[in-house]
Amino acid sequence: MKKYTQIALGVIAALGGFVDIGELVFNSQAGGNFGYKTLWAIPVGVVGIVVYAELSGRVAIATKKANMDLVRERYPHWLSTVTLIFGLAVCLITLSAELGGMGLLLHYVLGWNEGFFTLVGLALMVAASLVLNFGAIERVFGYLGLGLVVFVVAALHHGPAWHAIGTGLVPSGGSLQYWYYVVGVMAAGMMPYEIYFYSSGGIEEGWTDDDLPVNRANAILGYPLGGLISAALTIVAAQQLLSMQLSPQSLATVLQEALGELGPVGFYAAAIGAFFAIGGATIDCAFSCAYTLAQHQQWPWGKKRGLREAKRWAAALLGAFGVAFAMVQTRVDPIELTEYAVIASAVAMPLSYFPIMRISHNRERMGQHASGVLALPLAWLYFAVICAIAIAGPILMVLTHMGELK
């Protein structure tokens, strides 16, 4: 019974915690620009994160190694350093985008200056990272992030165009701008920090063979349910903005969609959901920065070791928050930063995911938990997808000037 409860709680937390600022921005922009046509990219991204989250959890259980430990072990020093630099850069850019997003959300609801609220968001996230244990972080941010389910309600309330939605689930061709958003939606679903955090979290929580079903259920049920929210974001944007070809350039426009459909209740549910979903991602990103650096440098790491035993890891955690805050203070637009983060993630993905995939079917290291006839081909297939995204992302970014040119 305890196991089922654990699975249910994990799934709910994954559902609420799947969406971050990248999902909010890219899915809404895709819906406003192209209606339902990019919907098919969401399941592609979701299956990708399911495959690699399940693999990384299983590898962590079998080998007791986190993602960057494997990178260090399996790559030559220069390549593991390159992977570390890319991974850290992506996590830091994402972290600053998330922090900026939190500041904006508080500014929309409470007024006052967004810079001040970014500082408030930073203080809250640092406190939550240091004070709350993993279970509490997962529950608080995952459950309250469920406020974003309001977009599913808004989509249903408006009356979904089921036929158009069905058509959107089938890949179609389009302009370079269309492909930029397709790549963005896929990459936003498979951000590397999610895997860094997932595998390191598994080690921190001391997962054993008994936790394999929990790992599998969290990945296979939680992420697809989170994908539903992403799809709802696209659908609501299509319902309300497509007729004007309006591509949201602000988180306020995304909240405004819920306000327009469901009134103030919808607005506040969306604002709370977005705040906690982005807050959860902020903590994940900050931890990921500290994990990757500490694992690569072979420092003692982990929240459970405490600040005294893992001093350099703790310093890296606080340093990541500090650097990200400094980046936001340059007045860079968090939405633009998000787009950079998502496309930079696309480039970092192959380097980060390759070692997990390679080791997952190594019977010597994995024993009975090695990938079988389904997981292995899926992992290779998705590695090909990730490589394609890594090449196409930056090219499309240049050609479309970050999706602005048709």
Place this chain on the structure above:
Amino acid sequence: VFLVSGCVSVAQQDEMNMDRLSTAADDGSILAGLIVNGDAGSTFARAHARELQEDADRVRLSVADAQPSGDQRLEKLAEELSSTLGDLVAHPGDPAVARRARAHLKVLSQAIAKTSS
């Protein structure tokens, strides 16, 4: 790659400026509609209208600073748009102001569409 993604031709810059203005006008008109209906709170309305006004101001500055000189019609539209959104910033809870702003923003949106075609 990030640096290169910032390089565009004059025609492309005009296209992007036009899109940004159109987005700000349409978004502002939705916001004004929500204020008229009494759905949008003053805090949110002011914050969002200010963001949109800043977008319009950025386009106006970009056109004004362009070398060779940018499209004067675009600069004028950006100025009008900024001023109309400024009314929403100054009176975020006033339905009468929002009604007038919504009508004006719709006219501006059509004018922007005409200019871009």
